[in-house]
Amino acid sequence: MSHNLQISKENHAAARISLHTIDADGVCIFYREAGPAEAPVLLLLHGFPSSSHMFRELIPRLSHRYHVIAPDFPSFGFATVPKGASTSTPLKC
Numbered sequence: 001m002s003h004n005l006q007i008s009k010e011n012h013a014a015a016r017i018s019l020h021t022i023d024a025d026g027v028c029i030f031y032r033e034a035g036p037a038e039a040p041v042l043l044l045l046h047g048f049p050s051s052s053h054m055f056r057e058l059i060p061r062l063s064h065r066y067h068v069i070a071p072d073f074p075s076f077g078f079a080t081v082p083k084g085a086s087t088s089t090p091l092k093c
Contacts, residue, residue, distance in 0.1 A: 017059050021078075030078035031071035032056075034063035042066040051077025 017034045032052045035042075042062060044055045052070035059068050072079040 017056075017063070027074050027082045028080040029071055029074065031069055032059060033067075033069050034059050035065070035067040037067055039065065039067040042068050044068060044070040046070070046073065046076070049076065053077060 017032050019030070019032055021028050021030050023029075030052070032055070044052070044058070046052055046054055051072045055068075055070045059070060062068050075081045
């Protein structure tokens with residue numbers, strides 16, 4: 001099943017994105033948020049190497065229907081690097 005999401009320019013222009021930070025165990029996490037609090041939540045997670053900034057044009061298009069949250073992962077975007085962490089540490093499986 002496919003859905004066509006059509007957004008008017010008026011809705012897109014009126015959308016407001018708020019910027020926040022939250023402390024998560026000593027790491028400052030930055031996130032973007034938009035949409036009605038009572039709407040279904042849509043969590044947008046960025047890939048590597050990126051940040052929530054990549055969703056800057058998508059968030060307003062979705063925020064009329066969803067409560068959109070787009071965090072920056074630690075060490076990316078405006079989130080801080082955890083104490084003692086190295087950004088060059090290889091992944092361990």
